[in-house]
Amino acid sequence: MPPHRTRRRIPEATVARLPVYLQILIEQSESGIESVSSEGLAELAGVNAAKVRKDLSYLGSYGTRGVGYEVEYLVFQIRRELGLDHEWPVVIVGAGNLGQALAGYGGFNGRGFPVAGMVDVDPDKVDTVVAGVRVRPLDDLAEIVTGGDISIGVIATPAGAAQDAADRLIAAGVTSILNFAPMVLSVPSTISVRKVDLAVELQILTYHEQRKANAAPRNADGAQLHQLSGDRQRGATA
Amino acid sequence: MPPHRTRRRIPEATVARLPVYLQILIEQSESGIESVSSEGLAELAGVNAAKVRKDLSYLGSYGTRGVGYEVEYLVFQIRRELGLDHEWPVVIVGAGNLGQALAGYGGFNGRGFPVAGMVDVDPDKVDTVVAGVRVRPLDDLAEIVTGGDISIGVIATPAGAAQDAADRLIAAGVTSILNFAPMVLSVPSTISVRKVDLAVELQILTYHEQRKANAAPRNADGAQLHQLSGDRQRGATA
DNA sequence: GCGGCTTTGTGAAATCGTGCACAAGAGTTC
DNA sequence: GAACTCTTGTGCACGATTTCACAAAGCCGC
Numbered sequence: 391m392p393p394h395r396t397r398r399r400i401p402e403a404t405v406a407r408l409p410v411y412l413q414i415l416i417e418q419s420e421s422g423i424e425s426v427s428s429e430g431l432a433e434l435a436g437v438n439a440a441k442v443r444k445d446l447s448y449l450g451s452y453g454t455r456g457v458g459y460e461v462e463y464l465v466f467q468i469r470r471e472l473g474l475d476h477e478w479p480v481v482i483v484g485a486g487n488l489g490q491a492l493a494g495y496g497g498f499n500g501r502g503f504p505v506a507g508m509v510d511v512d513p514d515k516v517d518t519v520v521a522g523v524r525v526r527p528l529d530d531l532a533e534i535v536t537g538g539d540i541s542i543g544v545i546a547t548p549a550g551a552a553q554d555a556a557d558r559l560i561a562a563g564v565t566s567i568l569n570f571a572p573m574v575l576s577v578p579s580t581i582s583v584r585k586v587d588l589a590v591e592l593q594i595l596t597y598h599e600q601r602k603a604n605a606a607p608r609n610a611d612g613a614q615l616h617q618l619s620g621d622r623q624r625g626a627t628a
Numbered sequence: 629m630p631p632h633r634t635r636r637r638i639p640e641a642t643v644a645r646l647p648v649y650l651q652i653l654i655e656q657s658e659s660g661i662e663s664v665s666s667e668g669l670a671e672l673a674g675v676n677a678a679k680v681r682k683d684l685s686y687l688g689s690y691g692t693r694g695v696g697y698e699v700e701y702l703v704f705q706i707r708r709e710l711g712l713d714h715e716w717p718v719v720i721v722g723a724g725n726l727g728q729a730l731a732g733y734g735g736f737n738g739r740g741f742p743v744a745g746m747v748d749v750d751p752d753k754v755d756t757v758v759a760g761v762r763v764r765p766l767d768d769l770a771e772i773v774t775g776g777d778i779s780i781g782v783i784a785t786p787a788g789a790a791q792d793a794a795d796r797l798i799a800a801g802v803t804s805i806l807n808f809a810p811m812v813l814s815v816p817s818t819i820s821v822r823k824v825d826l827a828v829e830l831q832i833l834t835y836h837e838q839r840k841a842n843a844a845p846r847n848a849d850g851a852q853l854h855q856l857s858g859d860r861q862r863g864a865t866a
Numbered sequence: 867g868c869g870g871c872t873t874t875g876t877g878a879a880a881t882c883g884t885g886c887a888c889a890a891g892a893g894t895t896c
Numbered sequence: 897g898a899a900c901t902c903t904t905g906t907g908c909a910c911g912a913t914t915t916c917a918c919a920a921a922g923c924c925g926c
Contacts, residue, residue, distance in 0.1 A: 400835075403913060409831040413810055427873065436812045439873095440915055447875055455874040456922040472831050473838030480830070491729025497810070497826035541837055542830065565840060566833040568826075572651055572735070574674045582836045584829045588735035588806075591822045592718070592780065593647040593710050595804040597638075598820040599779055600711030602803060641883060665903065678885050678906095685905055693904040694892040 479506035484547035717744035722784035
């Protein structure tokens, strides 16, 4: 059998949680903690312990009953499953405000996603250097992608330019896109897209804010408002 | 009956899609389009038409059979439901790379979320001006929040400072938090939190990348790879 | 090595979300 | 105003996800 055969498909919801577990486990590991229980991990990840166990069971039976999971080993397994056993260079399209911030942000470099290139249409931006990366003209995109064997593209353009950016990325051979433009992209079904939209996140929050306001009309005395102690819970992602 | 009574609860999945519909509808409206069908909206939003209808039906029966939905009216209704009939000032904690980018990004100002204040622990950052907003010391947080009647806080600090930032925001009276730090926050259940984590998004993409690579081993001839035309589909959020 | 304690791994039930399919309503044409 | 066309609103079945509950398994102390 090949090293790690395409084992049973992992549910999408689980895939979205694995990076969170991973991050926590890496922290634990750095703190010198060697073993963790599903209960402990659940606490830190803000989820139910049964969910942690089920999630981890998709990777295989890596726990020890009565004991828990060995942190290092779990880190290794999750990394492998997520394909993080090597670096994934990315190319950023758009060197504006957002693109520059992304390039400088620690979330890319230092987490296994080096910025292998940046491009922009604006001739004024071309040849400027952002976080150690020289901005190149949009037409160099294909060359950057094929030359660097890049499979992930990041779109940090205004909404109007996003579809064109996507088309060019795909034509160049990119197969995964992280889209920061507030715009739904049209792509072939073979391409994976994830969208991150600030305004959407905020609007989801305002929906809940508004509900809270409606539910408990403004009759002041902050009685049951923000009781900081007491029933803390991890990640009320409401 | 009060103006808009806490009508039936809207499913979380629907709430997450409403902002997307809203954005599309606003664009349509600006293009002078007055009416849209569930089919058309679904196409643009990258979802199934039945889903659009079901989602919209939670708001009420605002469509006209045989015709579709009146764009303006739908915009109005979604805005109202999301609580977007007024502005929501936000305060940003952390004036580093990310905080600065967020402040300057169009996604806040111009979308109904003016940056009412920014704070940072670093004395070197205090009193600098970012995107027209003066950075103030962390201790001014409570004053900014209460003074500006702010209910949304944005955390743009490193992971290590995020929990403290959250605690301070909550103590000051904020009830919704948008967290950009790669760290799960512990908050009371009355507080809404949404987390945006770059690394998590990228890692979800690498999982799928790795699967693609495993499924179709590297035997080159890019035969069925990226057929750009053909079966395009909106938002393959795989 | 046996009993007790702990924690995993997982069937099975409950819940949530999606998509089909179609009746019902609204406009339009003759 | 009857027949036709179009598109909404929704009951229903299905699939995905979450949660419960518990048997199986490992470790410890005696």
